[in-house]
Amino acid sequence: MTEEVKNSPIEDFDWDAYEKGETQGEKSREELTRTYDESLNTVKDKDVIEGTIIALNKREAVVNIGYKSDGIIPISEFRYNPDLKVGDTVEVFIENQEDKKGQLILSHRKARAARAWERINEALEKDEIIKGFIKCRTKGGMIVDVLGIEAFLPGSQIDVKPIRDYDMFVGKTMEFKVVKINSEFRNVVVSHKALIEAELEQQKREIISKLEKGQVLEGTVKNITTYGVFIDLGGVDGLIHITDLSWGRVSHPEEVVQLDQKLNVVILDFDDEKKRIALGLKQLQPHPWNALDENLKVGDKVKGRVVVMADYGAFVEIAPGVEGLIHVSEMSWSQHLRSANDFMKVGDEVEAVILTLDREDRKMSLGIKQLKKDPWEDIEVRYPVGSKHTARVRNFTNFGVFVEIEEGVDGLIHISDLSWTKKIKHPSEFTQIGADIDVQVLEIDKENRRLSLGHKQLEENPWDVFETIFTVGSIHEGTIVEMVEKGAVIALPYGVEGFATPKHLQKEDGSQAKLDEKLNFKVIEFNKDSKRIILSHSRIFEDEQRAERGEQRRQKRAAAPRAKREEEAPVLNAPLEKTTLGDLEALAALKEKLENK
Numbered sequence: 001m002t003e004e005v006k007n008s009p010i011e012d013f014d015w016d017a018y019e020k021g022e023t024q025g026e027k028s029r030e031e032l033t034r035t036y037d038e039s040l041n042t043v044k045d046k047d048v049i050e051g052t053i054i055a056l057n058k059r060e061a062v063v064n065i066g067y068k069s070d071g072i073i074p075i076s077e078f079r080y081n082p083d084l085k086v087g088d089t090v091e092v093f094i095e096n097q098e099d100k101k102g103q104l105i106l107s108h109r110k111a112r113a114a115r116a117w118e119r120i121n122e123a124l125e126k127d128e129i130i131k132g133f134i135k136c137r138t139k140g141g142m143i144v145d146v147l148g149i150e151a152f153l154p155g156s157q158i159d160v161k162p163i164r165d166y167d168m169f170v171g172k173t174m175e176f177k178v179v180k181i182n183s184e185f186r187n188v189v190v191s192h193k194a195l196i197e198a199e200l201e202q203q204k205r206e207i208i209s210k211l212e213k214g215q216v217l218e219g220t221v222k223n224i225t226t227y228g229v230f231i232d233l234g235g236v237d238g239l240i241h242i243t244d245l246s247w248g249r250v251s252h253p254e255e256v257v258q259l260d261q262k263l264n265v266v267i268l269d270f271d272d273e274k275k276r277i278a279l280g281l282k283q284l285q286p287h288p289w290n291a292l293d294e295n296l297k298v299g300d301k302v303k304g305r306v307v308v309m310a311d312y313g314a315f316v317e318i319a320p321g322v323e324g325l326i327h328v329s330e331m332s333w334s335q336h337l338r339s340a341n342d343f344m345k346v347g348d349e350v351e352a353v354i355l356t357l358d359r360e361d362r363k364m365s366l367g368i369k370q371l372k373k374d375p376w377e378d379i380e381v382r383y384p385v386g387s388k389h390t391a392r393v394r395n396f397t398n399f400g401v402f403v404e405i406e407e408g409v410d411g412l413i414h415i416s417d418l419s420w421t422k423k424i425k426h427p428s429e430f431t432q433i434g435a436d437i438d439v440q441v442l443e444i445d446k447e448n449r450r451l452s453l454g455h456k457q458l459e460e461n462p463w464d465v466f467e468t469i470f471t472v473g474s475i476h477e478g479t480i481v482e483m484v485e486k487g488a489v490i491a492l493p494y495g496v497e498g499f500a501t502p503k504h505l506q507k508e509d510g511s512q513a514k515l516d517e518k519l520n521f522k523v524i525e526f527n528k529d530s531k532r533i534i535l536s537h538s539r540i541f542e543d544e545q546r547a548e549r550g551e552q553r554r555q556k557r558a559a560a561p562r563a564k565r566e567e568e569a570p571v572l573n574a575p576l577e578k579t580t581l582g583d584l585e586a587l588a589a590l591k592e593k594l595e596n597k
Helices: 015-019 026-039 108-126 193-209 463-469 538-568 581-596
Strands: 048-056 060-064 071-074 089-096 104-107 129-138 141-146 149-154 173-182 187-191 216-224 228-232 237-241 262-271 276-280 301-310 313-319 322-327 349-358 363-367 388-397 400-406 409-414 436-445 450-454 475-484 487-491 497-500 518-527 532-536
Touching: 071 104, 089 108, 104 108, 108 149, 108 173, 129 149, 141 173, 141 187, 149 173, 173 193, 187 193, 237 262, 301 322, 313 349, 322 349, 400 436, 409 436, 497 518, 518 538, 532 538
Parallel strands: 149 187, 237 276, 322 363, 409 450, 497 532
Antiparallel strands: 048 060, 048 089, 060 071, 089 104, 129 141, 129 173, 141 149, 173 187, 216 228, 216 262, 228 237, 262 276, 301 313, 301 349, 313 322, 349 363, 388 400, 388 436, 400 409, 436 450, 475 487, 475 518, 487 497, 518 532
């Protein structure tokens, strides 16, 4: 409230006496003093009252509060109000009615602080707009002096658009709304954004109501994200998705646009309720497929840049917005499917052959292996049956080893063609993936692009020699190297292996032969075609015992006729000996017997 100082004239003042220089009496002087004192405001120290700005300069403001003297306040206390002018009414705090110099001491800052919390709460309740001075930056926003209190202005509440330079606001005076008060911690949060949002909402509704799909508008790049660009259309924002920036591949929108850039965009879609506007930039340009060379055809060679990689292939841009796919199977003549990343990477410049071209569906497939000669065209000439080569082991199966002689030329070594002598259960026992192995071409399957290869064929068949060494009945020293359910595997000389069933592993003392035991074995079967040698340890002593029993029977049979002859003619066969008394008695008895007969 503004108070006006009123000076009432003295009605019975003698102006004629005053002109003549005549002075009034004591009574008149007292009346004048009383009248003057009554015309002044009655003030007290520490009071907050209102005053009027009567003078201003760069350093000070002179304030009249209706007292006998005016007060002087530093202009810095009014920095929140750069529009201050003579005649404005301000609140002041009376620090001292009269200092040593007789000067009235006032403070505007203390007056604001004295009533600050009351005014702050009132501004929040009534949703009032108040002025504040931005003092400095702080973490997450700014510190603002409002009504003599330091309030926090979050960075997101400065403006409706993202702020890139906070320092530009320091030292400025702006209007704010109080949005939150924490009386316990004496915290105040203000917002400048809230002042303009309501106005912008009205502008948005008006702008959206006039929008049409396909309409072309001019806008300004407001913000750039990884997924798109926000465009200010003059009070309302729209989004250009990264896929609608260019017909070509775009890794980041910054490759196409810049902040604050002005450009024309087309409205693709919009939502009245959510106020979302989808914009397009590439739609203002003709589609690159429409401008593709009409003479381009299947079989032609093209050059391009790899823009996207996947395990199954690579997308190559041969012109902005025109891409072709090189499938991994078209990158090499090799049958071994690998990741496309083994052949190329994003950014590589490549040359390729057009395999398919569909202008209507805007699709194109490319190949790079076609730039090289198909190795199977003259396979019979370069890899004839019987030729020897070195191959690289690529993979194992239970039945053999897959190898690659050169890129695109694969072959299989059957497990039975790895070794003449060893019994191999799995190829991993013989070689390893990535190792080199010498092979011989056994058969060519051109239709299925596969060679039958052998490794053991590089050496002579030792079984031709084994046939003369391991004859049936021959005995050889061997070591039991493996025990299986049906018998044992025995390592024989010359690296060959034989097999013995459990009954042929019984020793002469009745015990069973054990693993790693070294014994003599007899060959009881030899089969060169199936490369099989059947052995027996027990047959050795069994045959010896059988032979011994046979010899005993033979000797017994030979001894039987002789004993009979001796029985029939004992005297003739008896040796001549000296006759004794006993002999005479025997002869007498024999004589008597013969006579009786």
